[in-house]
Amino acid sequence: MNLSSLVIPVLLAAVAVYGMGKRVDIYSALTHGAEEGLTVLLRIIPALVGLLTAVSMFRASGAMEWLSTLCASLLERLGLPSEVTPLMLIRPVSGNGALAVATDLIAANGPDSYIGRVAAVMLGSTETTFYTIAVYFGSAGIHKTRHTIPAALAADLTGFIASAFAVRLFFGT
């Protein structure tokens, strides 16, 4: 038996028992949450259809490779694999776009490959920066954003470099 096979059953049981102890109707919470998950998914499917079409055309035509080699020497100095270039470019602009590119990278290289893992960690440790800034400042009526954008992009870049570093640290290359 693998120790990591314990994690999921134990977590599920612990959450259920803890909830019952708090007299919470955990079953209706579970199904309500699952419904929420479904609405999230429904909202991303149309975008995924459009974006995965474009991304796989981009890969098949050789344009992806060209874009990656273009930035390869710069990225190597930062300790990043050049294959993730398209993901880094689209990440601050579009959340669904980043999901599509990362999915393509994970499928092409395997989920347990170095590149597949780096893509997943990058997706998990960064946000759709420009969208978030637009939503927050737009609704607060702010038009002078001052140093927000440079600081947020510095956080993104750190997240990218740290993702590759963290994957090497925990899994090797």
Added chain:
Amino acid sequence: MAMAWVWTGMVVLSLLFGLFTGRLDAVANAALEGANAAIELSLSMAGILCLWSGVMEIMNVCGLSSALARAFRPLLRRLLPQASRDEETLAAISANVSANLLGLGNAATPLGIRAARRMARGCDGAASDELCLLVVLNTASIQLLPATIASVRAAAGCRTPFDILPAVWLASVLSVTVGLLTARLLSRRGKGRL
């Protein structure tokens, strides 16, 4: 609108590259396969995504999010001292942070916007230092359990989709720290020039 340009750019570049490299057949196939893969992927990640959303909802109903919000208050008081003077703003910010941690994006954004609106009062359209910090905090992802990514990995045949969690946490913490430090540094430099 930005995405319209990105999409058009990708499709036109693919066509041009396909013509140049003689891989137009592959490009044509890839377009159809990509659309197909999107639906296949969505179906194969649906189960895991729904399950984890359900588990997160149980934790939420059990009071985990309000406990997290309470735990973050002292830290937020130090990070945003002016905004924290207003009890309601502090409540919105700490709820925003805890919703982000739990990956409840739908809940996090309205809370964050409420806080941002209150903090933007009387600053004439220019963001205050603390408002910049709040937005930087929200542009950097801090998620305890990234369910979407885990379900994409599981859909690709990964048997331990959550094994990247420590790496995600480490990268997130580093990224948030650098973002906040950069914001502090730049705000001081901006003041020096004035």
